[in-house]
Amino acid sequence: MHSDPKRLQLSPEEMRQAGYQAVDLVVRFLENLRELPALEHAGRIELGSLDEAMPAKGRPFVEVLARLDADVLRSMARPVHPRFLAFIPSPGNFIGAVADLIAHGHNVFAGSWLEASGPSMVEVVLLEWLRKLVRMPDSAGGVFQSGGSMANLTALAAARQTRLGEDFADATVYFSDQTHSSVERALRLLGFARKQLRKLDSDDDYRLPLEALKEAVSSDRAAGSRPFSVVANAGTTNTGAVDPLAELAAFCRQHDLWLHVDGAFGAAAVLCEEGRALLEGIEHADSLTLDPHKWLFQPFDCGCLLVRDRRHLLETFTIQPEYLKDVEGSLREPNFWDCGPELTRPFRALKLWMTLQVFGVDAVSAAIQHGFELARVAEAHLRTLPGWRIVTPARMGIVSFRHEPAGRSEEDLNRLNRDIGRRITESGFAVVLSTVLKGQTVLRTCTINPRTTREDVIATLDRLHELAARATASR
Numbered sequence: 148m149h150s151d152p153k154r155l156q157l158s159p160e161e162m163r164q165a166g167y168q169a170v171d172l173v174v175r176f177l178e179n180l181r182e183l184p185a186l187e188h189a190g191r192i193e194l195g196s197l198d199e200a201m202p203a204k205g206r207p208f209v210e211v212l213a214r215l216d217a218d219v220l221r222s223m224a225r226p227v228h229p230r231f232l233a234f235i236p237s238p239g240n241f242i243g244a245v246a247d248l249i250a251h252g253h254n255v256f257a258g259s260w261l262e263a264s265g266p267s268m269v270e271v272v273l274l275e276w277l278r279k280l281v282r283m284p285d286s287a288g289g290v291f292q293s294g295g296s297m298a299n300l301t302a303l304a305a306a307r308q309t310r311l312g313e314d315f316a317d318a319t320v321y322f323s324d325q326t327h328s329s330v331e332r333a334l335r336l337l338g339f340a341r342k343q344l345r346k347l348d349s350d351d352d353y354r355l356p357l358e359a360l361k362e363a364v365s366s367d368r369a370a371g372s373r374p375f376s377v378v379a380n381a382g383t384t385n386t387g388a389v390d391p392l393a394e395l396a397a398f399c400r401q402h403d404l405w406l407h408v409d410g411a412f413g414a415a416a417v418l419c420e421e422g423r424a425l426l427e428g429i430e431h432a433d434s435l436t437l438d439p440h441k442w443l444f445q446p447f448d449c450g451c452l453l454v455r456d457r458r459h460l461l462e463t464f465t466i467q468p469e470y471l472k473d474v475e476g477s478l479r480e481p482n483f484w485d486c487g488p489e490l491t492r493p494f495r496a497l498k499l500w501m502t503l504q505v506f507g508v509d510a511v512s513a514a515i516q517h518g519f520e521l522a523r524v525a526e527a528h529l530r531t532l533p534g535w536r537i538v539t540p541a542r543m544g545i546v547s548f549r550h551e552p553a554g555r556s557e558e559d560l561n562r563l564n565r566d567i568g569r570r571i572t573e574s575g576f577a578v579v580l581s582t583v584l585k586g587q588t589v590l591r592t593c594t595i596n597p598r599t600t601r602e603d604v605i606a607t608l609d610r611l612h613e614l615a616a617r618a619t620a621s622r
């Protein structure tokens with residue numbers, strides 16, 4: 148095999164060199180992570196050198212890599228950074244990244260059993276492992292997807308198809324105001340009008356209140372609507388709140404409602420004892436979103452959906468055009484293109500499979516437990532700092548808190564807290580951002596990265612405290 152740029156071919160030696168150089172770049176990045184800013188960003192003007200005509204001729208890989216390092220990879224957030232504590236961070240892991248290289252190097256087409264029986268078997272086995280972890284019945288199955296948004300969409304498409312059929316203008320669906328926006332977007336994409344969505348106020352603990360749900364369902368029924376689904380949270384993005392899953396499941400069963408549980412972030416916590424106790428009842432879900440690219444430490448993208456009866460996915464998504472007739476799947480040997488909206492799909496399951504093979508599940512569950520512990524460290528430390536109020540205590544790796552110096556208006560406090568988050572994020576030391584809870588702007592940390600240490604958490608909170616003092620003095 149020779150180098151032949153006209154056929155986009157490299158010689159084996161050139162491929163090795165390119166691979167080694169790329170691996171060196173990534174390892175250098177991971178080695179120096181703690182010293183790098185957690186986020187760097189630039190405007191279009193500063194990034195102007197990238198705005199060029201399409202290159203007619205190629206240049207050496209090593210030059211392209213150096214430019215990528217200097218001009219592109221410096222201007223972005225680093226969600227794997229130990230002090231990136233905003234949103235739901237994606238801590239990633241190196242084996243997952245290498246698995247992606249292997250999957251893409253082989254360009255695995257993971258759509259059908261015929262074209263990818265080995266990879267499909269890995270996906271089937273992983274889905275079985277996850278099914279058993281969340282204690283869903285044997286009938287359950289699922290599909291790996293790009294993330295929580297796609298998994299929520301796929302689940303709700305199956306719920307709509309199974310419970311409503313083609314005609315659903317009178318159907319209603321219920322969820323709390325803490326539900327991730329991807330649920331509302333999915334429902335809109337599926338053709339539900341806003342008036343069919345019942346967004347219920349969460350209770351003082353940011354959970355879906357069962358009594359309010361009961362009332363809403365019964366008054367909708369009395370008014371001639373068709374309640375068909377409840378979307379519950381297994382770890383909200385804002386505060387890590389877990390809706391009362393067991394009670395919701397009992398209610399849904401009694402009223403023939405499809406219970407979708409969005410555990411994109413939190414469901415992985417079933418891997419440790421503390422999380423399993425919090426997620427009691429998750430096994431009753433009709434469908435469950437669980438994102439390995441969050442608390443199962445996979446690089447983007449890696450989402451997953453489990454459905455209590457896997458036939459519901461097949462019934463919703465199987466369409467057999469003439470050009471796919473030779474490639475029919477079955478329940479035992481599924482074509483994953485029949486389980487969701489994607490036909491061409493990458494081998495996403497490989498990274499989680501390799502991570503579990505290399506590190507073992509005990510290490511993964513200890514890494515999840517670490518997230519719980521760090522949130523407690525954050526809460527305890529905040530309680531020692533004057534002027535801070537814990538808004539929601541450590542829960543599923545998340546704490547929310549607010550700086551409240553005396554004598555300030557609510558509006559002023561909202562601005563102040565947003566400002567503190569912006570200042571620390573712009574400094575690059577850590578990424579901590581705000582959210583709004585019951586009308587108040589608060590800061591939050593989500594400490595699910597196993598690279599994060601106790602010292603990182605304390606140093607970040609001390610830095611927030613200093614910035615708060617400076618911001619307060621300048622007002």
Ligand SMILES: Cc1ncc(COP(=O)(O)O)c(C=O)c1O
Pocket residue numbers: 235293294295296297327329382383384409410411412438450
């Ligand atoms: C609870 C929850 N659901 C859904 C999503 C959407 O997931 P994704 O960004 O992978 O599409 C998120 C993202 O953070 C989330 O926290």
